[in-house]
Amino acid sequence: MSAAVDLLSDPDGRDTKLHQAPSLLTWRDLGIPLLCTAVVVGELYYLSQVTLGASQANILEIDNLVLRTREHVVMTLTITVIVLALAVPFGVLITRPRFRWLASPVLALGNIGQAAPIVGLLAIIGSFVFGFWPVVGMIAAFSILPVLRNTIVGIEQVDVGVKDAARGMGMSPMGVLMRVELPLAIPIIAAGTRTALILAVAVIPLGTDMNAGALGELVFAGIKLNRAESLVCGALLIAVLALLVDWASGLAQRALTPRGIR
Amino acid sequence: MSDPAPTSSTTTTGGSADNSGGSEAGGVPIILQGVTKKYPGTDAAAVDNIDLEIGAGEIVMLVGPSGCGKTTTMRMVNRLIEPTSGTISIDGEDVLSLNDVKLRRTIGYVIQQIGLFPHLTIEQNVAMVPKLLGWDKSRISTRVEEMLAVVGLDPHEFAHRFPRQLSGGQQQRVGVARALAADPPIMLMDEPFGAVDPITRTRLQDEFLNLQQKLRKTIVFVTHDFDEAVKMGDKIAVLDKGSRVAQFAAPEEILTSPADDFVAGFVGQGATLKRLQLERLDSLDLHQSSRSTHDGVTPLPVRSTLHDVLDAMIADGRDELPVEKDGQLIGTVTLEDLLDRVRALREEADGKLSRRGDETGGVA
Ligand SMILES: Nc1ncnc2c1ncn2[C@@H]1O[C@H](COP(=O)(O)OP(=O)(O)OP(=O)(O)O)[C@@H](O)[C@H]1O
Numbered sequence: 001m002s003a004a005v006d007l008l009s010d011p012d013g014r015d016t017k018l019h020q021a022p023s024l025l026t027w028r029d030l031g032i033p034l035l036c037t038a039v040v041v042g043e044l045y046y047l048s049q050v051t052l053g054a055s056q057a058n059i060l061e062i063d064n065l066v067l068r069t070r071e072h073v074v075m076t077l078t079i080t081v082i083v084l085a086l087a088v089p090f091g092v093l094i095t096r097p098r099f100r101w102l103a104s105p106v107l108a109l110g111n112i113g114q115a116a117p118i119v120g121l122l123a124i125i126g127s128f129v130f131g132f133w134p135v136v137g138m139i140a141a142f143s144i145l146p147v148l149r150n151t152i153v154g155i156e157q158v159d160v161g162v163k164d165a166a167r168g169m170g171m172s173p174m175g176v177l178m179r180v181e182l183p184l185a186i187p188i189i190a191a192g193t194r195t196a197l198i199l200a201v202a203v204i205p206l207g208t209d210m211n212a213g214a215l216g217e218l219v220f221a222g223i224k225l226n227r228a229e230s231l232v233c234g235a236l237l238i239a240v241l242a243l244l245v246d247w248a249s250g251l252a253q254r255a256l257t258p259r260g261i262r
Numbered sequence: 263m264s265d266p267a268p269t270s271s272t273t274t275t276g277g278s279a280d281n282s283g284g285s286e287a288g289g290v291p292i293i294l295q296g297v298t299k300k301y302p303g304t305d306a307a308a309v310d311n312i313d314l315e316i317g318a319g320e321i322v323m324l325v326g327p328s329g330c331g332k333t334t335t336m337r338m339v340n341r342l343i344e345p346t347s348g349t350i351s352i353d354g355e356d357v358l359s360l361n362d363v364k365l366r367r368t369i370g371y372v373i374q375q376i377g378l379f380p381h382l383t384i385e386q387n388v389a390m391v392p393k394l395l396g397w398d399k400s401r402i403s404t405r406v407e408e409m410l411a412v413v414g415l416d417p418h419e420f421a422h423r424f425p426r427q428l429s430g431g432q433q434q435r436v437g438v439a440r441a442l443a444a445d446p447p448i449m450l451m452d453e454p455f456g457a458v459d460p461i462t463r464t465r466l467q468d469e470f471l472n473l474q475q476k477l478r479k480t481i482v483f484v485t486h487d488f489d490e491a492v493k494m495g496d497k498i499a500v501l502d503k504g505s506r507v508a509q510f511a512a513p514e515e516i517l518t519s520p521a522d523d524f525v526a527g528f529v530g531q532g533a534t535l536k537r538l539q540l541e542r543l544d545s546l547d548l549h550q551s552s553r554s555t556h557d558g559v560t561p562l563p564v565r566s567t568l569h570d571v572l573d574a575m576i577a578d579g580r581d582e583l584p585v586e587k588d589g590q591l592i593g594t595v596t597l598e599d600l601l602d603r604v605r606a607l608r609e610e611a612d613g614k615l616s617r618r619g620d621e622t623g624g625v626a
Pocket residue numbers: 301302304308326327328329330331332333334335374
């Protein structure tokens with residue numbers, strides 16, 4: 001028996017680095033936050049040095065910057081929550097046998113939706129409604145598509161043999177979904193969510209005309225006043241936010257992905 | 263992993279108690295009657311009106327060409343596929359009347375594609391069915407270690423690995439351990455040893471037969487390797503296209519009297535030699551002779567198969583070899599004895615065949 005076991009053990013020592021889990025955070029992951037901090041500090045220092053005209057002074061006051069940034073973050077988070085709460089369950093539903101026939105029409109519709117120019121939509125709808133929720137709602141509706149598509153694709157790509165084994169050993173359909181399909185779809189769903197989030201951060205400023213606030217205020221004020229300081233400051237903060245959101249969602253994606261398929 | 267020592271012996275044997283129904287065999291009978299499966303959009307039925315009776319505690323081997331419906335037949339037993347018509351009963355109960363999810367927890371299934379959960383460790387993979395059945399933690403971890411050892415994987419080395427860190431053959435063995443874990447009375451095994459090397463395969467077969475001697479499960483086992491079928495099977499079902507049962511009989515009978523050309527083709531060359539693998543030296547009357555004539559010749563153990571005996575005779579260039587039991591010489595065996603035995607087997611088979619011919623007017 002022991003000879004046989006020796007014979008069977010891995011000849012090329014594939015297991016040597018197995019038992020220590022790959023660490024989630026490496027030094028390279030600190031690059032983006034450091035860069036972002038540097039940009040923000042630099043910009044704030046610059047603003048403290050230049051003399052701003054009365055029209056811009058209010059806008060570029062630190063309190064206002066914090067407020068607008070917070071509005072932007074809150075909108076982004078709200079959109080994320082709405083998108084995940086709708087797209088994942090709907091995507092799951094579509095992959096169930098009873099609704100599977102819906103998958104291709106929904107994906108096709110999704111692709112059409114993706115192609116519709118969101119700026120135009122915001123402009124049209126923006127002439128009728130104003131405020132936080134219409135903007136959030138519309139961007140969410142738009143961002144749902146990548147998450148929905150990735151949920152469907154993520155679940156459908158799970159190996160048939162694996163699903164079969166799960167069913168064959170006596171997992172209920174719900175058990176197969178929760179223990180097998182969703183865990184294995186997470187990397188792909190997370191990738192879709194990451195795309196949706198960055199899209200949201202970038203599109204939120206376009207809702208400024210609808211009185212939803214956020215960092216777009218700085219940009220559009222800059223355009224209206226024909227002042228570069230405000231425009232550049234807004235643009236920089238939006239870029240920094242987009243980078244940070246991408247960074248954070250990348251980390252989240254890595255952390256949520258089960259170790260066996262990482 | 264810790265120290266649930268006192269309970270370990272009971273977990274080994276007690277698992278199938280709730281399904282054993284008091285018989286000696288741990289397994290239960292499976293009966294297929296007129297079972298047909300037609301996949302939607304196909305003309306020919308994948309499984310066409312099959313009848314098969316699998317006794318409690320039996321290993322039935324399904325062999326047949328690729329695409330003949332072995333997997334389909336098997337998957338109808340645990341209702342992964344619903345038959346188009348016909349009935350399947352397990353222990354007298356129509357499977358269609360049972361809750362499918364609960365039914366599957368009492369049937370170990372080794373799928374052809376292995377299908378380990380890539381996101382779970384080997385330990386978690388093997389523990390899955392016991393977990394679904396609500397076993398407590400210490401019982402599960404004892405059981406997992408035990409099962410990994412049965413399939414020849416060192417628990418300390420493999421328990422915490424992920425499937426992708428195992429070779430194909432190792433994964434396949436985990437698949438077998440996983441199916442055995444909850445000690446189900448029935449096992450469906452779809453080419454479970456297809457990806458392992460011949461040495462490991464032989465060891466796994468022996469290990470499995472040993473285990474089966476204790477557990478007496480009812481096992482349906484698909485293989486493409488006829489020698490494996492001969493070695494493992496209490497009975498072999500040779501299937502043709504559409505799962506037509508060409509012959510369903512004990513290995514000895516299939517080897518000595520194949521029902522038709524199709525079966526003969528499947529048995530392949532050397533049926534007589536394969537037949538000798540099923541006979542052991544202790545079935546022969548040995549000759550007594552003086553020791554001195556056999557100096558320098560390694561005696562054969564009395565548990566050797568006649569196939570091994572013949573092999574040794576050819577290798578040594580002798581027509582008589584000594585036989586030992588527990589280190590004591592107990593006699594000799596001659597080439598003439600082997601030929602006599604083959605002749606007797608042939609006559610026995612012919613007798614059976616003509617008797618059956620008298621009764622039923624031909625082989626079905
Ligand atoms: N889901 C399906 N839909 C349609 N036809 C199928 C399906 N599954 C199997 N078949 C067909 O049914 C027949 C039997 O298939 P099955 O998988 O049972 O064969 P098998 O005997 O297990 O073959 P192998 O030895 O290659 O595993 C084949 O002709 C196959 O093409």
